[in-house]
Amino acid sequence: MPFAYAFSKSATAMRPSPIRELFKLIQRPGMISFAGGLPDPAIFPVEEFAHCAEALSEHGHVALQYGATEGYRPLVDELARRMEKPLGRVPSPEELLIASGSQQIMDMISRVLIDPGDVIVVEAPTYPGALHTFRNAGARFALVPCDSQGMQVETLEEVIATCRRATGKAPKLIYTIINFSNPSGACLATDRRRRLAEIAGQHAIPVLEDDPYGALRYRGEALPTLFSMADGGVLFASSFSKILAPGTRVAWAVGDAELIRKMVVAKQGMDLCTSMVAQVLIAEYCRRGYLEDHLPRICAHYAAKARAMSAALREELDAGAARWSDPEGGFFFWLELPGRDTREVFRRAVDEGVAFLPGPAFYPEPDETVGATVDGSSMARLCFTFAGGEEIAEGSRRLARALA
Numbered sequence: 001m002p003f004a005y006a007f008s009k010s011a012t013a014m015r016p017s018p019i020r021e022l023f024k025l026i027q028r029p030g031m032i033s034f035a036g037g038l039p040d041p042a043i044f045p046v047e048e049f050a051h052c053a054e055a056l057s058e059h060g061h062v063a064l065q066y067g068a069t070e071g072y073r074p075l076v077d078e079l080a081r082r083m084e085k086p087l088g089r090v091p092s093p094e095e096l097l098i099a100s101g102s103q104q105i106m107d108m109i110s111r112v113l114i115d116p117g118d119v120i121v122v123e124a125p126t127y128p129g130a131l132h133t134f135r136n137a138g139a140r141f142a143l144v145p146c147d148s149q150g151m152q153v154e155t156l157e158e159v160i161a162t163c164r165r166a167t168g169k170a171p172k173l174i175y176t177i178i179n180f181s182n183p184s185g186a187c188l189a190t191d192r193r194r195r196l197a198e199i200a201g202q203h204a205i206p207v208l209e210d211d212p213y214g215a216l217r218y219r220g221e222a223l224p225t226l227f228s229m230a231d232g233g234v235l236f237a238s239s240f241s242k243i244l245a246p247g248t249r250v251a252w253a254v255g256d257a258e259l260i261r262k263m264v265v266a267k268q269g270m271d272l273c274t275s276m277v278a279q280v281l282i283a284e285y286c287r288r289g290y291l292e293d294h295l296p297r298i299c300a301h302y303a304a305k306a307r308a309m310s311a312a313l314r315e316e317l318d319a320g321a322a323r324w325s326d327p328e329g330g331f332f333f334w335l336e337l338p339g340r341d342t343r344e345v346f347r348r349a350v351d352e353g354v355a356f357l358p359g360p361a362f363y364p365e366p367d368e369t370v371g372a373t374v375d376g377s378s379m380a381r382l383c384f385t386f387a388g389g390e391e392i393a394e395g396s397r398r399l400a401r402a403l404a
């Protein structure tokens, strides 16, 4: 007789990640994957990282011990210095927290702000990993549609009003990916950033500004952060996952000291502290100036791949049947196939030997949405960073065959 577990309400309500489930389908030999949002392992700085292990002979007794929940102080100081430019000032140590991936930052903020039934404003489309974490906390979602300039901020006040009418309360959080969004690749236009900061401030709704891709700009000028435009209330989050390596599982958040303190207490109950070994190695990596050298290298590497995908899509896809915008940075092309259901195209594509992620993965389900839903069934995300240059061309040919 199998053991009968009495799962909690929240575990019963959990839904498996659609992306992780799809990965099982696409692990076939010869499959070209535009599906996962993975960095290219060929560009991981393996040698430099191995050199950084020398730091263990000096700092090994610290690296192998438990550390402060707030983070390893030399890395906190390094990050505070690095944040001066995007955030407009050097945050104090009380305003900065190192986490086990940005995913944990979402988990911490959910634990300190969200009660079951609370509403979080998200972009449509948005990052499914965020939806997953917020859903685990019992959140419901109010959607703001996006275009090539990011969130359509002019509809935000109406979305907040709808939420108030439906629930009697304002949303508890606004979640936004301002640079090279996952999945749309769009950057929020500067005037929209200003307006978003204003509206959030007026309604006293905190904002999670999730920015793992901001440093990966291949063209154009960097845009100001929401954090730098707001007078408090914005939690800025970024990560080493995309600029260095996701296996390190190190990210950081900067926000109001009171919020950071609550998040620290939540993290104490999650994992006590972020891996000290990883933090010591990353602090050494930054101290040696390796990150400064690495960033232009990966930007050039990924820019070439973005150009290769742009050229391959232009070559292979019928412009009347498919639309996409060339991203200025990040990891993703967001493809629209008017009149097609990309879940059905996905099945044909897998038969042809190429995988991508169908649009519906990036939108909350109607039964967890407050107010209007957005239909993403004709959309698809193509990640250009993981596949090799040749694979990008061949994968695009296979995609065209799947669409034919």
Ligand SMILES: Cc1ncc(COP(=O)(O)O)c(C=O)c1O
Residues within 6 Å of the ligand: 037, 100, 101, 102, 103, 104, 127, 129, 177, 182, 210, 212, 238, 239, 240, 241, 246, 250, 251
């Ligand atoms: C927008 C966004 N936020 C957060 C994450 C998770 O990052 P981390 O590896 O730091 O947990 C990802 C990963 O793909 C992402 O795309």
